[in-house]
Amino acid sequence: MSKHDFRGGVLIENPYPLNQLSVVEVPPPKKAIYLLKQREGASAKPKVKVGQKVKVGQVIAVSNNDYCVPMHSSISGVVSAIDDQPIAHSSGLKVPSISIESDGKDDWISLKGCGEEVDKCTPDEIIEKIRNAGIVGMGGAGFPAHVKIKGAQGAKTIIINATECDPATLCDDALMRKYPEEIIKGIEVLMYACQSQKAIIAVEEDKVDAIIKLNQTIKNKNICVEAVPIKYSTGAEKLLIKLLLDKVIPTGSFASSSGVLCQNIATVKAIYDAVVIGKPLVSRIVTVNGSALKNPSNYEVRIGSSFSDIVKKSKPSANPHEIRVGGMMMGVDVPDKNYSICKITSSIIVDEIKIKQKESACIRCSKCNEVCPINLLPQQLFWFCKSDNTKKASSYDLQDCIECGCCSYVCPSHIPLVEYFQYGKALVKKELREQELAAKSRERYEFKEFRLDRIKQERDKMMAEKKAALKAKMAKEKDNKAKIAEALKRVNDKKK
Ligand code: SF4
Ligand code: SF4
Structure with missing residues (x-):
């Protein structure tokens, strides 16, 4: 008998005991x-x-x-x-x-x-x-x-x-x-x-x-x-x-x-x-x-x-x-057997086709909450994911869900809760990606604005410097002309 225990989880008997264990x-x-x-x-x-x-x-x-x-x-x-x-x-x-x-x-x-x-x-x-x-x-x-x-x-x-x-x-x-x-x-x-x-x-x-x-x-x-x-x-x-x-x-x-x-x-x-x-x-x-x-x-x-x-x-x-x-609980359904074994293939379950139980409305029985080994509230998460309310779902720790399927397994309304949580997680991921893209394009826009502003400032500075240089050149030329005129006058005065 194990000395360890944890809250939640479900006891599931192997429905198909192997008759050849070796x-x-x-x-x-x-x-x-x-x-x-x-x-x-x-x-x-x-x-x-x-x-x-x-x-x-x-x-x-x-x-x-x-x-x-x-x-x-x-x-x-x-x-x-x-x-x-x-x-x-x-x-x-x-x-x-x-x-x-x-x-x-x-x-x-x-x-x-x-x-x-x-x-x-x-x-x-x-x-x-x-x-x-x-x-x-x-x-x-x-x-x-x-x-x-x-x-x-x-x-x-x-x-x-x-x-x-x-x-x-x-x-x-x-x-x-x-x-x-x-x-x-x-x-x-x-x-x-x-x-x-x-x-x-x-x-x-x-x-x-x-x-x-x-x-x-x-x-x-x-x-x-x-x-x-x-x-x-x-x-x-x-x-x-x-x-x-x-x-x-x-x-x-x-x-x-x-x-x-x-x-x-x-x-x-x-x-x-x-x-x-x-x-x-x-x-x-x-x-x-x-x-x-x-x-x-x-x-x-x-x-x-x-x-x-x-x-x-x-x-x-x-x-x-x-x-x-990949397992009865955490595995995925595949359409046929045309695949190859890879390093992570632990199990292949082959069942006779069963009639799928129809999903019905949540009766708020709380059974899902009782079995969640992570102490989440699957019933609430279900409502938030169903209504695309990712903010609320995240505040109820959707990302901590390990997708074990205990909640779906006990749900008397046959609600595929894990599928809703997978959908919710994918939505959160998509939103995060979009936020990242938006932040990146905002960053790009701000940088472009900054660059244009800097170019304008540099151009204005350059123009002002050019103008000042031209002004100084013109003043110098004026000064030179005056000096030449003065010198000519002096020469002419001497000749006279
Ligand atoms: S177990 Fe199913 S029916 Fe019961 S509260 Fe959870 S989601 Fe609703
Ligand atoms: S699938 Fe997620 S919410 Fe459901 S019991 Fe497991 S950990 Fe809890």
Whole structure:
């Protein structure tokens, strides 16, 4: 039983318990598609050409931008296309990508890691290795791991987030049971890179096997496992930090900028691979779950594999399906299975099509307020967002909403509250952008006015100086003429 608790949250049972909890290793795919933009911001630029042969682990795209990590091939074969491919999102947005056709050989580059001699490298060199291995936060955010770690260097305690908290996603549980040694070693590497004194692994209290395995593996007295409540959404970073360290991360700032590092457990395993073995991030564990599947499972797959190939292994029913990516609660609905697994794909939920409950009027029951783990007032936020009152919504801390969906989940009127909050946040962003643009054009206008005024003043000064010089010249000429006339008169007078 966990000794920690927090206000709000909801207890959601996994509606589709996995009947195969171990990890199924999927052979390399025949074709892999790599999306070069895994989150907001810059895209990596291809470093290969169509027709070029590549090995597993070879860098295929890079970027100078520190917030964009390199991409490595997860199969050996030939580059077959460099074009735009859709990301797993309802928007249908396409991003630059590289496609590789397999040669069936699974031919790797030679790997060179630090082995047992991690401390022969400086912490900064370790962070550079993490960057070069293309590691991003694998819990779903996709934030570059090296940026987060660099920002938290010197943090006393680091938190390893193993609370996937989404009821239908079990990839972290599977990872902890399969790779406990690699995880603990990865934590030690992370502690060294951050020069931290302590690491806490936060695991949901019902993941008993994982807790036992980790505890049996830990030999370092500075690493411990803390069981946290199974309530959804314990895994939210700021919530977890408050729960374990009693530290509040202010609105709009990252935990790392407050000297706390919270790193997802799959990311820690990837750090072990990168630093100890020298292996870049080319695979991950994905949960494939849902009511339409006969054989839901956790699969260890190569990045770039297709959704449909992986889902096929779980034997979906012949009926039409609803597909959701990234979790039952915080994931997004996507129209089909024509996507590829990327570094942040933690789960694919395949359900039979359900009749959607119709949204009805708010009955002011306050249930949403009771479950909000951030202590917000979702009912009020709903009214403000619905009426585009961004000022009021912001004064009720809309930006603090972690979009966990607890409020929508309990709402008896089936109001998609999170969608309203996402809309409200987008509106605030748009207004801020417009204000910024207006401030910039005002600045430009004022500068133009200032410049014109300065030119006028300079011209007036120049004209006045010219006038004065002309006047002085004319006076001098007059003076000279008078002197000449006087001299002539003197000469004439002499002659006379
Ligand atoms: S739970 Fe739904 S119906 Fe109840 S107050 Fe909140 S928004 Fe209104
Ligand atoms: S989605 Fe936002 S408002 Fe709703 S419960 Fe979660 S944090 Fe609170």
